[in-house]
Amino acid sequence: MSNIKDKALTYREAGVDIDAGNRAVDLMKKHVRATYRPEVLGDIGGFGGLFALNAGQYSQPVLVSGTDGVGTKLRLAFMLDRHDTIGQDAVAMCVNDILVQGAEPLFFLDYLAVGKLEPEKVAAVVSGVAQACTASGCALLGGETAEMAGFYPDGEYDIAGFAVGIVDKPKMITGEKIKPGDVLIGLPSSGLHSNGFSLVRKICFERKQFPVDQYIPELSKTLGEELLTPTRLYPKMCLPLIRSCTIHGMVHITGGGFYDNIPRVLPQDCSVEIDTADWPKPPVFALLQEWGGVDWPEMYRTFNMGIGMILVVPANAVDDVRRKLADQSEESYVIGKVIAGGREVHLRGGVFGV
The missing domain is CATH 3.90.650.10 (PurM-like C-terminal domain)
Incomplete structure (x- = not known):
């Protein structure tokens, strides 16, 4: 009994594997870097993503933001054990939303919460995010992968995203000009x-x-x-x-x-x-x-x-x-x-x- 009480516990034994997290970052780096626009400063791994906005291109620049998740469609990814497409859903739900106000997506951040971190699975999810960012013309500027032992069942995760875009205020699409006959x-x-x-x-x-x-x-x-x-x-x-x-x-x-x-x-x-x-x-x-x-x-x-x-x-x-x-x-x-x-x-x- 005393041996159990006196044993020096580690974070890994509590369910969080820092080394696995570092490996996941290494696996996703190439996908993230492939999305970078010229305005991106720095590299993956910083505490915050840096984006040098060229506001001079706009007479009245307005930032437009949106956030969303994928919802219970994630169950299909778990059932099929396929994780390379669900990231596109997270990106699309955000960039399509800000687009309706005329905004060009500039950058995207993701949040991925897992029960047990499996680096290859995380990398597959992020590869889908990165491909969707590239297809939308925005940078994957940063993100967070949280290993939450005991919170999600092993093999399951949740993903949400956040997009920022820009539009010139005189060119914003607000709906106020809509009229009968349109x-x-x-x-x-x-x-x-x-x-x-x-x-x-x-x-x-x-x-x-x-x-x-x-x-x-x-x-x-x-x-x-x-x-x-x-x-x-x-x-x-x-x-x-x-x-x-x-x-x-x-x-x-x-x-x-x-x-x-x-x-x-x-x-x-x-x-x-x-x-x-x-x-x-x-x-x-x-x-x-x-x-x-x-x-x-x-x-x-x-x-x-x-x-x-x-x-x-x-x-x-x-x-x-x-x-x-x-x-x-x-x-x-x-x-x-x-x-x-x-x-x-x-x-x-x-x-x-x-």
């Missing part, structure tokens, strides 16, 4: 993105009791592969439009779907009318509705239904915007219009029963 242009999603996964998991794994590797003919892939598809990144396709076209408003379709997100940008005297037959829907949405018996209005309030970003533009700018998207080989759809009203969303059309 047109809604929808940009396709890559699938479910990172919202509604509590309902998705209840449908697929509780009601239907599918295994994660169940092959779904309508999807031409396994269920797990479909559900883990990362959130689409919109900055590189939209920033050229923001700089060269007249855009009155932008909407990132995340939690709350169409009904809760679109009103966030509408003036008090405007509503929108959307024809749900005007864009193709990825088959996963029809399958979820069928498997779960979900009412269609609930589907459009929970999921993006195939539209991840909406641009609200004057009618005379529609052709210009869509042509420039086509020049980038990007698809777009005219999905509705702005009408007089009280910030309501009216869905019309025969597709999916709405």
Whole structure:
């Protein structure tokens, strides 16, 4: 008994392995450095990330920030033991949010909390973060990996992120210029993105009791592969439009779907009318509705239904915007219009029963 009481304990025996943390940093360094913009000062490993803002490029520079997580989609990463895509979800949820105000993402920071630190797994997550930062044009400026023994089960983790962007105040997109007659242009999603996964998991794994590797003919892939598809990144396709076209408003379709997100940008005297037959829907949405018996209005309030970003533009700018998207080989759809009203969303059309 006295030997146990008198034994000199270590942090590792308490569940925190500092050496594993250092190894994780070594494994992720190349991914982080690959994201650096010219404004980044210093290197990975400092107490704070340094970014030399060139404010002279802007007449009235405004910093725009956003933070978000991935939510219960993480369960799919655990079930599949695949961790190299979930980082894109964390980045996308943040940079897509600040983009709607016209902001160019400058840098991103991540926070990764684990029960037991596995360097290779952490490096895989961060590689996904870094690739998404590169694809969005922002630097992965720093982050934190916290080993929280006894707090998360071994093999599980949580990830959240924080993005900072910049926009010239005269060019901010606020929605205040939206008026009846404006047109809604929808940009396709890559699938479910990172919202509604509590309902998705209840449908697929509780009601239907599918295994994660169940092959779904309508999807031409396994269920797990479909559900883990990362959130689409919109900055590189939209920033050229923001700089060269007249855009009155932008909407990132995340939690709350169409009904809760679109009103966030509408003036008090405007509503929108959307024809749900005007864009193709990825088959996963029809399958979820069928498997779960979900009412269609609930589907459009929970999921993006195939539209991840909406641009609200004057009618005379529609052709210009869509042509420039086509020049980038990007698809777009005219999905509705702005009408007089009280910030309501009216869905019309025969597709999916709405």
